[in-house]
Structure formats: structure tokens, C-alpha cells
Amino acid sequence: MAKTRRVLSRRLLDIVALWWLPVCLFALWLVASSGSTNFYFPPLARILAVLWRDLASGSLAGDLATSLGNMAAGLSFAVLFGVLLGLPIGEYSAVRRAVTPTLNFLRSVPPAAIVPIVIIAMGIGSAPKIFIIALTCFWPVCLNTIDGVRGVSPQLVDTARAFRVPRLLYFRRVLLMAALPQIMAGIRIAIAVALVLMVISEFFGASAGLGFYINENKQRFAMAETWAGTLLVGLLGYLLSALFLRLERWLLAWYFQDADASGRAAG
């Protein structure tokens, strides 16, 4: 009993240590802005009220669903193709060396640059946005998969070869599993990138989505709504990355356990 209580109070202390500053700053913003008559910086309480109103009425909730749907579709394509191409490129070193400069150039093209080209050609629906998100997120996933395969321990590869593991099984059960931590790191980057491209593409041309909500309210000079949408996007970014980190820890429990154990043994 005493032990659980001690563990609980330690967890509570941890939470306090991590959250006291953000909570104080939030309270400060809430109080300092409460009497604000500045057009550009409306009171935080009003922003939050507007956020709640539009979420509850379903209009902003619909935009949120549209945006999340486009992101999920784009990310799925990116992960599928990024891993499918990254595994063989990483496995065959001659291929990897030959394609690296081309990949590096294609990767360094600023993704936002293709937004006008794609959206004007393909219209303001969902398809061009999914296409843009998929194309952009493909790079971090593919490059991380290549790196992950490169980092697979030679003993593992040798063992698989000695046992004559069939090629397909080798790719699926050996390479994919061994590269998974790095692939997950790539997907984590891709989620952040997808959020950025989602917003930019909806600013440029859209009839629904979070970016559309922000931009339309900006054009009407509705400051509280603009702030509400911006805060919601920020919150979404934080929640998505926190949730994915959880998923990563859970999916890769074997890997982190190993790393912790060997770290402790080495220390």
C-alpha cells in the first residue's frame, strides 16, 4: 500500500514538474487578455468560446474531419510506397549508391512549391491535397526506411542467409522488422510534414478543412475565429505527435526494452 502511494505521488510530482509552466502561461494569457480591446488580440476566453461554439455546431468539426481524412489518406499512400521502395533500395548497396544524389535533389524541392501547380491543375477537391501530402511524406518515410535497412546488424543478415530464408520472407520478417524503429521515426516526421502541407494546400484553394476555416475567417476579419482555428491546428499537431509517440512505444516495446536493458548493462 505504502509503495503504491509513493509511486502515485511520484507520478503526480512528475506531472506537476512538466505542466506547471504551461498552465501558468495559459492562465496568464487568459487573465492578461481578458479586457483586451485590441482588434488583433481578442480575449482568450472569447477565442475558446468561439472554438467550442463552432466545434459543437458541427461546422468546424466537419472541417476537422475533412482535414484529418486527407492527411490519413495521404500518409497511408506515403507509408505504403515509401516502405515498399525503401526496403529494396536499402538492401542492395549498389542501387542505393546510384540513386542517392537523385533522391537528395528530389527531396530538397520545397513541397509547398508544387501546391499551386497541383491545385490549379486538379481542382480544389480532396484528390490534389491527398496527392500533395502523399508525395511530400513519401521522402521522410522512404529515406528513413533506407537508413533503417542499412543499419540492420550484419549477424542478422548472415543468419538469415545461412538458413536460406526465402527472399520474400526475408524482406517481410527480417528487414522490415529490423528497420521498423527507423521507419516509425520517419512516419513521425511525415505526420508533422503532412500537417503543414494540409494547411498550406487548404489555404491555397479549398472549400472545406481547417486551413479553409482559418483563411475564410481571416478574410472576413473575424479575429476570434481565425485564432480559434490556428489554436486548434496547434493542438492537433501536439496531440498527433504525442499519440504517435505512444503508439511507437507500444508497437516497439521489444526494441525499447532491449535498448534500455543494454543501456543499463553498459552503464
Next chain:
Amino acid sequence: MALIQQIGVGLAVLALWAIGDAAGTFNPDVLPPLRDVATEFVAIWGRPPFVAALAGTLRDAVAGVLLAAVLAIPLGILIGMSAAVERATRTLLDFGRSFPVVALLPILVLVIGANAQMKIVSISIACFFPILLQTIYGARRMEPTIVDTVRSFRIPFRLRFFKVILPAASPFIATGLRIATSVSILVAVGTEVIIPITGLGQQISLARVNNEVAVAFAYVLYAGLLGMILTALWERVETRVLSWNRRGKGE
């Protein structure tokens, strides 16, 4: 041999592009013919807005990185010097890091206006977090012997800041600056695409609206080249400035 293969892959991609054009596989509004893009890639230098756009993007990106570095490096070292401060700011920094700066563009435009200052502000907000996080990380990773030495000799704060932690964190700061350099071009072009401010992104939007898809594509290629050259240049500076560190590690 490797170089020949690498050039071969590049040429193969171009060949696929040309074959696709001939077969009519690609929608010319999304991927214009290779020949047209190649022509515009050269002809673009004769366009009056080109050099100004290139200079605008480059200047504002560099200004944004510098502004972010001036703020983030000292702040990062201060945060990294104390475990309690680092813990208290962690949630805040996680939030800042995952915040997509482009979402702030409408507010920045209303508050600052559609001008170069606004672009520099948005670039520096985006570059601030990678530099800050790397600096904190570098300042936290002090070797225990150094920490003990500093404590037992009661090294004063100023000396500790400038002569101990700053040099020890510098390789990590360099990594942060390199990430920030590539982020700066991305955010610069992204801002220009949405909001008409002199730069490559604005020209891409304009060319596309005027139905000059090949010109827009040529601008896209130059934007990619600019990012690549800046990163390569920064890597050279990094190797030169931080060579003492590598040498120390190598021995």
C-alpha cells in the same frame, strides 16, 4: 564508376520523363513536357522578376535563420544549464515544436502586413525550435568529469556559459542550424506561395495562374537547387569551424 551510375540514374529519370511526354502519360498541367521545362530553365534568367525573386527568398531565409539563432542559442544554453528549467519548459517546447508555423500566416499577415518582415518572422519562428532543442540537448550532454570540475573550481557563471557549455554544445548547435537552414527555404517558399511577397514561391503561383506551367516548374527546380546549395555550403562551414571537435574525438 559510382559517379557514372549516379549520373545514369539521373539521366534515366529524365528519359522516363521524356518517354512519358511522347506517350502522353502525364497531364501536362501537372508535369509539363521535359523540353519546355528545360527551355524555361535557361530562359528564366532573362525574366526580370527571376533574380529579384531568388534574392528575396535567399535574403529572407538567411535573415530568418540568423534571427532565430540569436534568440534560440542563448536561451537554449540557459535552459540546458538547469535540469528543473529544462523539465518545466519541456511540454511548452513540445507544443512549439509540433506547431505548424504556416497556420499562423493569416494572423501574421493581419498583424504585420504582407511584407518581407512578416516572411522573416514566420521563417524565424519555424527555425527557432530546431535550434533551441538542439542547443538544449547539447548543453545537457556534458561529460560528468567536466560538470564536476566546473563545480569544484566554482567557475563563475559567465565563464561557464561562454567557455564551457557553449563550446561543448556547439556540434549540436551546428546540427540545429543545418536543420534550420533547410527549414528556412521550405517556409520561405511556403509563405510566398500563400501570400504575395517577393520570392520564388510568389513567382511559382503567378506563373501557374498565368498558365505558364513550364515556367512554374523551372522556378520549382531553382527552389530545390537553392535549398541543396545552402545546405551543402553550411556543411562546409560546419566542417571548417568545428574541425577542432572532430579532431579531438578522433584521437
